[in-house]
Amino acid sequence: MAAVSFRDVRKSYTAELQVIHGVSMEIEDGEFIVILGPSGCGKSTLLRMVAGLETISAGEIAIGGRVVNNLEPKDRDIAMVFQNYALYPHMSVYDNMAYGLRIRGLSKEEISVRVQKAADILELEKFLERKPRALSGGQRQRVAMGRAIVREPQVFLFDEPLSNLDAKLRVQMRAELQALHRRLGTTSLFVTHDQVEAMTLAQRMIVMNAGRAEQIGAPLEIYAKPATTFVAGFIGSPPMNLIPSKREGRDALLGVRPEHLAPCGRGEAMMTVDVDLIEPLGSDTLVYGHLGANGAGARVAVRLHQSVDARAGHLAVRYDPAQAHWFDPASGKRIEQ
Amino acid sequence: MEKRVVFRSAWLPYALLAPQIAITIVFFFWPAVQAVWFAFQLQDAFGLHTEFVGLQNFEALFADEHYLGSFRTTAVFSVLVAFSGIAISLLLATMADRVLRGALAYKTLLIWPYAVAPAIAGVLWAFMFAPSIGIVTYVLKGMGVDWNWIIQGDQAMLLVVMASVWKQISYNFLFFLAGLQSIPKSLIEAAAIDGAGPARRFWTIVFPLLSPTTFFLLVVNIVYAFFDTFGVIDATTQGGPAQATQILVYKVYYDGVKAADLGGSSAQSVILMFIVITLTVIQFRFVERKVQY
Numbered sequence: 148m149a150a151v152s153f154r155d156v157r158k159s160y161t162a163e164l165q166v167i168h169g170v171s172m173e174i175e176d177g178e179f180i181v182i183l184g185p186s187g188c189g190k191s192t193l194l195r196m197v198a199g200l201e202t203i204s205a206g207e208i209a210i211g212g213r214v215v216n217n218l219e220p221k222d223r224d225i226a227m228v229f230q231n232y233a234l235y236p237h238m239s240v241y242d243n244m245a246y247g248l249r250i251r252g253l254s255k256e257e258i259s260v261r262v263q264k265a266a267d268i269l270e271l272e273k274f275l276e277r278k279p280r281a282l283s284g285g286q287r288q289r290v291a292m293g294r295a296i297v298r299e300p301q302v303f304l305f306d307e308p309l310s311n312l313d314a315k316l317r318v319q320m321r322a323e324l325q326a327l328h329r330r331l332g333t334t335s336l337f338v339t340h341d342q343v344e345a346m347t348l349a350q351r352m353i354v355m356n357a358g359r360a361e362q363i364g365a366p367l368e369i370y371a372k373p374a375t376t377f378v379a380g381f382i383g384s385p386p387m388n389l390i391p392s393k394r395e396g397r398d399a400l401l402g403v404r405p406e407h408l409a410p411c412g413r414g415e416a417m418m419t420v421d422v423d424l425i426e427p428l429g430s431d432t433l434v435y436g437h438l439g440a441n442g443a444g445a446r447v448a449v450r451l452h453q454s455v456d457a458r459a460g461h462l463a464v465r466y467d468p469a470q471a472h473w474f475d476p477a478s479g480k481r482i483e484q
Numbered sequence: 485m486e487k488r489v490v491f492r493s494a495w496l497p498y499a500l501l502a503p504q505i506a507i508t509i510v511f512f513f514w515p516a517v518q519a520v521w522f523a524f525q526l527q528d529a530f531g532l533h534t535e536f537v538g539l540q541n542f543e544a545l546f547a548d549e550h551y552l553g554s555f556r557t558t559a560v561f562s563v564l565v566a567f568s569g570i571a572i573s574l575l576l577a578t579m580a581d582r583v584l585r586g587a588l589a590y591k592t593l594l595i596w597p598y599a600v601a602p603a604i605a606g607v608l609w610a611f612m613f614a615p616s617i618g619i620v621t622y623v624l625k626g627m628g629v630d631w632n633w634i635i636q637g638d639q640a641m642l643l644v645v646m647a648s649v650w651k652q653i654s655y656n657f658l659f660f661l662a663g664l665q666s667i668p669k670s671l672i673e674a675a676a677i678d679g680a681g682p683a684r685r686f687w688t689i690v691f692p693l694l695s696p697t698t699f700f701l702l703v704v705n706i707v708y709a710f711f712d713t714f715g716v717i718d719a720t721t722q723g724g725p726a727q728a729t730q731i732l733v734y735k736v737y738y739d740g741v742k743a744a745d746l747g748g749s750s751a752q753s754v755i756l757m758f759i760v761i762t763l764t765v766i767q768f769r770f771v772e773r774k775v776q777y
Contacts, residue, residue, distance in 0.1 A: 200673050221679035233670035237692045246688075247678030298678075 149211030149301035150176045156206035168358045179328050182338045183345040184355035190338045198227050198304050211301055226295035227304040232287045234279040241275040244293045265293040285316045305337040342382055354378050376479040385448040402472035405450040408464040416463035522750035541751035558731040562709035569649045569705050573656035581664045598654035602715030609647035610720040637728025640721045644729050648713045656701050663697035703767040
């Protein structure tokens, strides 16, 4: 296990095409870090730079205090789980897990002990002789994790490992990943575009956008205090409402989460929504519409409890000013109050 | 969804198949049946008299030292052509797979030899290596090598192998390149993280995953060496010197056309037919089941 440091890490393919614009972060030993962002934000590239599959154009990455910029992947003491699992199709489950150990010259007995232990943790004992093609998606996923575990590396790297699974299996594997991390305590970097995965797995997360780390922090902290309009709009479903407004005489963006808008009587209304879409979800109901009596204002979403009867028309809402967020419309940065 | 086309007409399907069937019958089955028929006959040199002789043609063949020698020659020739053809094209394909700049030009150039007719390929190589005027001969002489394939059997064999391999590399290269490109990059990356160096990655990951392609090419190349190299040999050594490059298919032609032994030549064709049938069966039955992952 080891700490990982990013020091102003940059990646560019040509002089004009820069994809990572300087990411800095200190990851503590044993932390579970999620790198979250939309497609093309550079999150996988960042992970692959830690793995040694992409060169580092500028800056430094250190694992356990050792700068790894010029080290081959095999010398970095990391293990990686790929999105498509990347299992060796011509090898049995056992051989898939043993491959890296054999290359490192471990004894037959040691390899067998480690593979059996990993198979035990991941409930793969019955499948050790099978080829990957004879396994289900979830089992393949487990083999990929097993291949990482047996190596006992300093850092685990996960590149969207759950995105090829169906929804139910994804929830289950998420829980297993958490349990695994509790048990092994290995420093982990996990890349995903799924905010639910990020919120549930991360001890801290990096929200990335267009090659920049927009915000780094604990999931709930980021949810409670998004640093930019991008983060505000990316975390939370439906995303935070961003309403052009005025604050202390200057233009500002008012941010209110859908669950912080409460229906009220006309007299105490702070805004009125011209409702055009209602989505009943069972536990609660989502109401969408435009602000203003004539529906000309910003589009907003409101989360109502089931008991509230929602119907088309006008909905008067109010919010607690303590739950409001303010952003600078030009830079998109949060205005601290 | 129903993918088959169902014809209402009784005769239309047969009419549509007729041209293909006619070609197959006229150019494949008829000569094959004739070869089998002639294999049991003995004709005099002028074709005036034919006699049924049973298996005598076959008996004579297997008692003939020249025929058995031709078997050995064919074995050496086809093993050399198939193995070096596959090895060289695999090497070229592996390199082409890594090329980033100019990849298209590189691939295009490698595919060109396939468009050259076998006889032309033979003539090109015979010319370059001609004992009296060849440019390569000149260089070899300068290096002290006594190069004369018209007299030396081993050199003649080397020449026809080179010409045949050169001709076949394009074909093998295309298949290997497609095979290499269908291996997911993440597999190679996973192996790199697992600690395998380039050579180890190639032999433990890439090569096993290419094995279906390799086996397919092995069969195709052996069939090629057995039959399609006729043009190369006819344009260069014509089986010589002293039968050093007389492979089975060339002997069929030589005995039938030049030595006018129609019965013996037909018997050899029948044997060749069995060899190619066996190879095809191996290809379709054994390979498709065994070399899988």
